[in-house]
Amino acid sequence: MNVPVITGVGAVSAFGVGFPLLREGLRAGACAVGGIRSMDVIHFPLKIAGEVPVVHTDDAWVASSKLPPVWRSRAWDGALRDRKVAFALLAAAEAWRHAGGSAELAHACVVMGVGLECAFLEDALPLYDGTHVHWEREPAADIPVIRFRTPPDAPARMVREALGLTGRHLVHVDACAAGALAVAHAASLIQRGAARVVLCGGTDSMVNPFGLGGMWRLGAPSPRNAADACRPFDLQRDGLVVGEGSAMFVVEELSHARARGAPFLAHVAGWASTQDGYRVTAPRPDGSAALRAMQEALERAHVTREDLGYINAHGTGTRLNDEAEATAIAALLGRSVDNVPVSSIKGAIGHLMAAAGAMELAACLVPFLDGVLPGTTNLKTVDPACPIHVLGPQPVRADVDAVLSNSFGFGGQNASVVLRRAP
Amino acid sequence: MSVVVIAQAWRTAAGHVVDDVMEQLWTGTPAHHRAQGLPVNVVGSVEGSPPAARTDRFVRRMGAWCLHAAQEAWMTSGIRAGERAGVYLGYGGVRAHWDDLMPALQHQTDGVTLLWERGLRTLHPYWMLNNLSNNVHALAAQALGITGEGMTTGGANAGAVALCQAIRALETRAVDAALVMAHDSLVAPEVVLDMCGRGILNTSADVAGPYDVASAGGVAGEAAAALVLVRQEDAPAGMRVQGVTSAVAGEPHEGIARLLQRLPTHRDVVDGMGAAQRLTDDGERAALGGSSPLTSLQSLLGNTGAASALLQVIAVGQSLRLGRLMPVAKLRNVAPGPLRPVVKAAAFTGRSALCLSSGSPGLVSAIHLEVP
Numbered sequence: 001m002n003v004p005v006i007t008g009v010g011a012v013s014a015f016g017v018g019f020p021l022l023r024e025g026l027r028a029g030a031c032a033v034g035g036i037r038s039m040d041v042i043h044f045p046l047k048i049a050g051e052v053p054v055v056h057t058d059d060a061w062v063a064s065s066k067l068p069p070v071w072r073s074r075a076w077d078g079a080l081r082d083r084k085v086a087f088a089l090l091a092a093a094e095a096w097r098h099a100g101g102s103a104e105l106a107h108a109c110v111v112m113g114v115g116l117e118c119a120f121l122e123d124a125l126p127l128y129d130g131t132h133v134h135w136e137r138e139p140a141a142d143i144p145v146i147r148f149r150t151p152p153d154a155p156a157r158m159v160r161e162a163l164g165l166t167g168r169h170l171v172h173v174d175a176c177a178a179g180a181l182a183v184a185h186a187a188s189l190i191q192r193g194a195a196r197v198v199l200c201g202g203t204d205s206m207v208n209p210f211g212l213g214g215m216w217r218l219g220a221p222s223p224r225n226a227a228d229a230c231r232p233f234d235l236q237r238d239g240l241v242v243g244e245g246s247a248m249f250v251v252e253e254l255s256h257a258r259a260r261g262a263p264f265l266a267h268v269a270g271w272a273s274t275q276d277g278y279r280v281t282a283p284r285p286d287g288s289a290a291l292r293a294m295q296e297a298l299e300r301a302h303v304t305r306e307d308l309g310y311i312n313a314h315g316t317g318t319r320l321n322d323e324a325e326a327t328a329i330a331a332l333l334g335r336s337v338d339n340v341p342v343s344s345i346k347g348a349i350g351h352l353m354a355a356a357g358a359m360e361l362a363a364c365l366v367p368f369l370d371g372v373l374p375g376t377t378n379l380k381t382v383d384p385a386c387p388i389h390v391l392g393p394q395p396v397r398a399d400v401d402a403v404l405s406n407s408f409g410f411g412g413q414n415a416s417v418v419l420r421r422a423p
Numbered sequence: 424m425s426v427v428v429i430a431q432a433w434r435t436a437a438g439h440v441v442d443d444v445m446e447q448l449w450t451g452t453p454a455h456h457r458a459q460g461l462p463v464n465v466v467g468s469v470e471g472s473p474p475a476a477r478t479d480r481f482v483r484r485m486g487a488w489c490l491h492a493a494q495e496a497w498m499t500s501g502i503r504a505g506e507r508a509g510v511y512l513g514y515g516g517v518r519a520h521w522d523d524l525m526p527a528l529q530h531q532t533d534g535v536t537l538l539w540e541r542g543l544r545t546l547h548p549y550w551m552l553n554n555l556s557n558n559v560h561a562l563a564a565q566a567l568g569i570t571g572e573g574m575t576t577g578g579a580n581a582g583a584v585a586l587c588q589a590i591r592a593l594e595t596r597a598v599d600a601a602l603v604m605a606h607d608s609l610v611a612p613e614v615v616l617d618m619c620g621r622g623i624l625n626t627s628a629d630v631a632g633p634y635d636v637a638s639a640g641g642v643a644g645e646a647a648a649a650l651v652l653v654r655q656e657d658a659p660a661g662m663r664v665q666g667v668t669s670a671v672a673g674e675p676h677e678g679i680a681r682l683l684q685r686l687p688t689h690r691d692v693v694d695g696m697g698a699a700q701r702l703t704d705d706g707e708r709a710a711l712g713g714s715s716p717l718t719s720l721q722s723l724l725g726n727t728g729a730a731s732a733l734l735q736v737i738a739v740g741q742s743l744r745l746g747r748l749m750p751v752a753k754l755r756n757v758a759p760g761p762l763r764p765v766v767k768a769a770a771f772t773g774r775s776a777l778c779l780s781s782g783s784p785g786l787v788s789a790i791h792l793e794v795p
Binding site: 043044045114115116117119124133134135147148149151152153156157168169170171172173174175178181185188192209210213214215216217218219272273274275276277278279280281289292409410411412413 | 460461462481504506510514515516517537538539540542543544546547548549550551552554555556557558560561562564565567568569570571572573574575576577578579581584588591595612613614615616617620668782783785786
């Protein structure tokens with residue numbers, strides 16, 4: 001059977017552009033959540049986010065990155081207004097360069113988890129008379145090619161075209177599990193021989209009026225506009241913090257990587273998805289479907305719970321999610337529950353929604369690269385209702401060979417992915 | 424290992440009952456309705472709204488239709504839900520739903536200063552869940568008790584991708600039964616305007632069908648569909664289905680030859696992409712070659728985006744089972760080229776078909792069907 005390995009990684013997060021900044025931030029136990037700067041939030045109730053430090057994602061910003069130049073096409077004019085498109089381009093370019101991507105790998109596929117499309121109300125203004133939008137009118141001549149909204153496959157397609165890839169692109173829109181499922185999908189393509197190289201990951205941004213406004217109306221964010229608002233597994237936790245960014249990987253067949261001398265960062269060893277089949281608005285309280293996802297991922301990876309060195313939890317910082325996940329993890333680990341450290345990085349960079357699973361898999365490379373487990377930023381007192389070994393805010397040193405990452409999306413879409421140290 | 428379809432349902436511009444819709448499709452009459460307030464004359468819209476349900480607060484109109492279709496297909500299949508069943512959804516994309524957003528726009532007098540206070544604050548708390556990409560997936564899993572593997576794919580070929588993933592899951596025995604769903608609506612103002620701008624839709628009063636010398640763009644449509652798949656060993660009489668997707672640089676027809684290498688070589692009929700654009704249509708026919716009959720479900724129901732592949736499985740499958748070919752709608756003067764576009768309904772004895780659908784530029788999906 002073919003073995004999928006990670007040969008490149010790229011990340012754009014609240015810590016900045018580039019995986020090294022994410023790695024450095026997590027190793028330092030830093031928090032990158034802060035006041036929103038990319039839009040005027042004076043009149044908004046939600047004022048903080050794990051925001052990528054850029055005000056306008058435009059050609060100039062993309063060009064100013066220290067990453068390889070990204071090809072631009074008139075066909076994509078306007079797309080960079082959607083922050084997640086720009087993030088995906090930079091993360092993908094970094095991962096591609098990291099993997100030693102070249103024309104020889106141009107057959108690569110793209111599998112990307114993406115969030116909600118971004119609506120551009122300003123594009124409708126020329127058609128708006130103050131009461132109605134008159135769609136039957138001819139649009140203004142100078143509006144951009146991408147208008148009104150970005151198509152759901154825009155980030156994947158733009159990445160494929162920017163890097164000159166000829167493989168197919170596939171788009172996951174499984175809410176907060178999308179990034180993890182995209183990586184799992186990529187590994188599955190490699191394992192069954194349907195592809196030899198896949199550029200995969202997730203990208204999302206809800207740092208826009210509709211994203212922030214919609215989340216606030218839903219009641220998911222913490223009501224405290226403070227940098228420590230998101231406190232996964234904490235007794236006083238009261239909600240999530242919206243984040244944004246992108247993490248991308250080059251996942252490659254082992255012998256293919258070896259043949260070209262590419263170093264491996266990790267082996268994508270196991271993955272699984274299950275459905276709660278419970279409620280759209282709440283996780284299954286007993287965590288039974290989440291437990292099955294973790295068990296099946298470990299079985300596929302041939303990793304026992306005793307082998308497991310670390311769990312990167314979905315850990316949103318909401319009361320229901322953390323308790324259900326902790327219940328599932330406790331059931332998974334049984335007597336080993338005190339031996340397997342668990343942490344969530346959402347306190348440090350926010351909840352990246354569709355990109356969360358991918359970013360957290362990037363964080364799972366840090367134990368392999370640096371021998372450090374990321375901490376749970378802002379954790380003060382572990383909730384007794386979460387009977388697992390949650391790491392505190394500071395990272396800890398550890399030598400681990402297998403890690404598990406959970407991503408549990410709205411509506412009970414569960415995904416678990418197991419990484420092993422590179423073979 | 425073969426995978427078969429054992430149950431199906433759809434909600435289309437021509438109706439909701441498979442047998443009734445097929446009777447209309449076999450006459451070659453397109454399900455086009457007059458467009459209101461759009462820069463096109465006709466659309467393939469699904470009439471009416473689903474009956475009110477408790478799930479309405481979580482799902483939009485086409486999503487609700489998709490749930491109806493999923494429940495119908497699943498109940499018809501008689502499959503037991505649980506951990507060994509999976510859910511695979513293809514979702515076209517979020518539509519702006521301007522009716523929701525108008526209150527947020529109408530009261531603005533000073534840029535975005537009042538966007539929250541007079542606009543977004545007025546949205547229903549579940550507004551975001553209402554627009555969630557995987558809400559239909561979650562609701563179907565909940566309503567039917569399906570708790571096995573699952574995923575939601577997005578984009579114009581999302582239904583084909585979901586179908587392919589379900590087939591793979593059955594082949595690898597990750598699940599024993601798969602509910603595959605897809606829904607999409609291109610009958611949304613911003614989508615129609617965007618597609619008109621790119622020359623994909625025909626804005627004239629008299630739309631010519633695909634493969635016609637006068638083809639000049641298609642018709643925006645919308646639909647929802649659901650299939651239930653199992654391995655053939657569990658249902659020997661079912662229709663075999665195989666699917667592949669591919670993306671290529673350049674025009675879609677460049678990838679068709681590559682796709683055909685991965686599917687059975689024999690096919691008795693082709694249901695084409697039917698974009699109704701001369702260059703694309705000619706390229707498609709040239710890539711396929713041969714002299715098989717050529718139909719176009721898209722000419723009859725409009726461009727249904729992510730739902731296209733599932734609709735093709737149902738309509739073309741019914742054509743194979745009942746031995747009748749669907750004519751290409753509005754086809755008056757057949758453009759020269761390979762294959763034989765079907766001008767009039769015809770009896771047919773073939774047992775296999777190739778269905779092609781296209782996604783964003785460069786993306787083509789192919790499904791091969793075979794009835795026992």
